[in-house]
Amino acid sequence: MKNVSKIYGELRALDNVNLTIEQGEWVAIMGPSGSGKSTAMNIIGCMDKPTSGEVLLDGQDIAKLGRRELTEIRRDKIGLIFQQFHLISYLTAVENVMVAQYYHSLPDEAEALEALERVGLADRAKHLPSQLSGGEQQRVCVARALINHPEIILADEPTGNLDEQNERIVLDLFRQLHSEGTTLVVVTHDAEVGASAERIITLEYGRVTSDNADTKFGKGNG
Amino acid sequence: MTDKRQTVGTARTQGQAAESARTQGQATGTARTQAARRAMYFRMITASFARRFSRMVVALLAIIVGATVLSGLVTIYYDMPRQMGMQFRSYGANMILVPSDSAQGGMTRADIDQALAQVSNDELVGVSTYHYENCTINASPLVVAGADLEATRATSPYWYVTGEWPDEPGEVLVGLVEADFFSLEVGDTVTITHTLVASDDGRSALEESSVDFVVSGLLDTGGSEEEYFFISNDDMARLTQAEPSYNIAELSIQADAERLEALSEAISQEVPNVTPQLVKRLTTSETTVLTKLQALVFLVTVVVLALTMICVATTMTAVVTERRREIGLRKALGASDKSIVLEFMGEGLLQGALGGLIGAGLGFGFAQLVSTNVFNSSITFRPLLIPITVLAALVVTGLACALPVRNATTVDPALVLKGE
Structure with missing residues (x-):
């Protein structure tokens, strides 16, 4: 992100943010409510565009792309995990995973089942979201996010609605993905989740107030 | 993005994997992808x-x-x-055939059949022919109609009969007016006399033919039909001792006004002894x-x-x-x-x-x-x-x-x- 600002009326949700996330990094974006975390997440996730500045993804400025191109980038390069899980209520766990495949390329039930197996839910594949616990739903959400092998996984408060045990399971999955080279960007309030990341960026009032990569790599500022 | 984690790449990179999946999808056949x-x-x-x-x-x-x-x-x-059409057919005939000037007073069966040939079987609901003759009962005059009574029943379903329709030889259906006049009840026997004009050696002579009939039913229509006696064509032939000569044929045809006009035109042209007339009131009402x-x-x-x-x-x-x-x-x-x-x-x-x-x-x-x-x-x-x-x-x-x-x-x- 180069000099990225997002302005809603008089509110500067992001204020001249400069930020570089390397491929394969596990980054936690932390900060109080209203600090601009979600806005940053939406922009990185190609669901919103900045008011000014450049957002380069693989060298392509997504700030200049149209709705259709942004949709294609979301589909091809980004996996999303939400605090509220956002599973489709009338589809089973495996069908929810297959929906991501459907929009990406080729729905393959066997592959979707493998993804569920990876998150420990092979035996719950035919269950509807309402028949799953919160932790199980979030794991389905993780399986859906990783099914298309995205370059980046964006997670918004992924453990916000989970108990400790399920939080541990999800963080373990993140560790696995990280070890495989997946870029992870996690927005969180949870200090423990933040501490699991290799880099923590703190936002306040739309500006980066701290970034431990500064000390590690000597770059990134707000 | 720069790649700082090249050493971690034991697995394929996700971007390559996605690209590979898409390329593979294209290469291995769009048909399979489309089907999935x-x-x-x-x-x-x-x-x-x-x-x-x-x-x-x-x-x-x-x-x-x-x-x-x-x-x-x-x-x-x-x-x-x-x-x-079926409902309106219950209100009676919508076309009437009467003898033309060339028919010398009556239509033959051949004339009527020739006219009916113009109407398709699907359209023709029924046809009833009437042969009227002046007769007497105990010297009192009356009009007897010879008819195909089964056909009359089909074309005139609104006729209300007390008793039975005649279905045996020697049975008569009597209109209410005539029944009152002659004080007839169902089951009564009545002798109907017809005066024949016989020709003998160039001189005309009058002869009488009388036939006994049993009143099988009394006819209530609210119309002029109540003023007649109805018998079968065979009984009429027995009474008149002659081939029937029809005075009127009532046709019930299932067709719209336009088609009826066309049929009427065709019959006029094709059958010289017959003049068709449309019951305008009925055909117009039906269309409206x-x-x-x-x-x-x-x-x-x-x-x-x-x-x-x-x-x-x-x-x-x-x-x-x-x-x-x-x-x-x-x-x-x-x-x-x-x-x-x-x-x-x-x-x-x-x-x-x-x-x-x-x-x-x-x-x-x-x-x-x-x-x-x-x-x-x-x-x-x-x-x-x-x-x-x-x-x-x-x-x-x-x-x-x-x-x-x-x-x-x-x-x-x-x-x-x-x-x-």
């Missing part, structure tokens, strides 16, 4: 339909009601000319009533379809509003506007097809019920109405879904992340 995508598409829309049935039921009911009324009323609309009824049915159908469309559109708007988060999620996962339209339209059209199919069946039952209660006859099933009803239901549902589905594409995927 189609299967998933139907899996999604049928799952939405089956597992959210309670949400869909209002729209489905609206479509079923609309399709039932459409199918039923269209069945009635197309069957109405036949039904009305039919036109008005069909217009009414058409209007009701249009109104019901419009109401169905409004109901489906309202339900679909509610569905789209209720599922904004799901739409946002799908878009966040990479669904294009086209995909969103196809999915919601697919769900709508699935409802349309199912509602149309059920409605087509129920519509026939509805039409049958109306026909039985209003026209006292069953209705003809038209198989073509099934695809037509389903198609109409699809069009109505498609139109009703268009605006709500278009609104669905405007949902902002960021809403999902924001949790709004």
Whole structure:
């Protein structure tokens, strides 16, 4: 992100943010409510565009792309995990995973089942979201996010609605993905989740107030 | 992005994997991909339909009601000319044949058959011929009509008979006026006398022929028929001792006014001894009533379809509003506007097809019920109405879904992340 600002009326949700996330990094974006975390997440996730500045993804400025191109980038390069899980209520766990495949390329039930197996839910594949616990739903959400092998996984408060045990399971999955080279960007309030990341960026009032990569790599500022 | 984690790359990079999957999909055959995508598409829309049935039921009911009324009323609309024709035939003949000037007082059976040849079997409901003769009972004059009584029964169903129609030789049906005059009751025996003009060696002589008849029934029509005695053609031949010479033939033809005019014209030209006359009052009334009824049915159908469309559109708007988060999620996962339209339209059209199919069946039952209660006859099933009803239901549902589905594409995927 180069000099990225997002302005809603008089509110500067992001204020001249400069930020570089390397491929394969596990980054936690932390900060109080209203600090601009979600806005940053939406922009990185190609669901919103900045008011000014450049957002380069693989060298392509997504700030200049149209709705259709942004949709294609979301589909091809980004996996999303939400605090509220956002599973489709009338589809089973495996069908929810297959929906991501459907929009990406080729729905393959066997592959979707493998993804569920990876998150420990092979035996719950035919269950509807309402028949799953919160932790199980979030794991389905993780399986859906990783099914298309995205370059980046964006997670918004992924453990916000989970108990400790399920939080541990999800963080373990993140560790696995990280070890495989997946870029992870996690927005969180949870200090423990933040501490699991290799880099923590703190936002306040739309500006980066701290970034431990500064000390590690000597770059990134707000 | 720069690659600082090259050493970690034991697994393929995700970007390459995604690219590889897509390229592989293209290379291994678009057909397989398309088939898998189609299967998933139907899996999604049928799952939405089956597992959210309670949400869909209002729209489905609206479509079923609309399709039932459409199918039923269209069945009635197309069957109405036949039904009305049959009803109007019960008011008697709509064409009358009388002897022309060249017929010398009467028509032969050949003349009438020649005229009937112009009318197709499907159109001809019945024909009754009458041969009138002046006769006497105890020197009191009366008019006896020789007729094919079975045919008369078909063409004049409004005749009310106390007792029985004559079905044996020597039986007579007596009009109420004449029955009063001659004080006749059912079961009485009466001798009818006909005066014959015989020619003997160039001189005319009068001879009488008398036949005994049993009164089988008394005729009440409210018309001039009550002033006659009706006997069979065979009995008339016995009484007159001559070949019948018909004074009038009443035809009941199932056809509209235009066709009747054409038939009348054809008979005039083809059969010189016969002059056809249309019962204008009846044919005009039939056409007028039919036109008005069909217009009414058409209007009701249009109104019901419009109401169905409004109901489906309202339900679909509610569905789209209720599922904004799901739409946002799908878009966040990479669904294009086209995909969103196809999915919601697919769900709508699935409802349309199912509602149309059920409605087509129920519509026939509805039409049958109306026909039985209003026209006292069953209705003809038209198989073509099934695809037509389903198609109409699809069009109505498609139109009703268009605006709500278009609104669905405007949902902002960021809403999902924001949790709004």
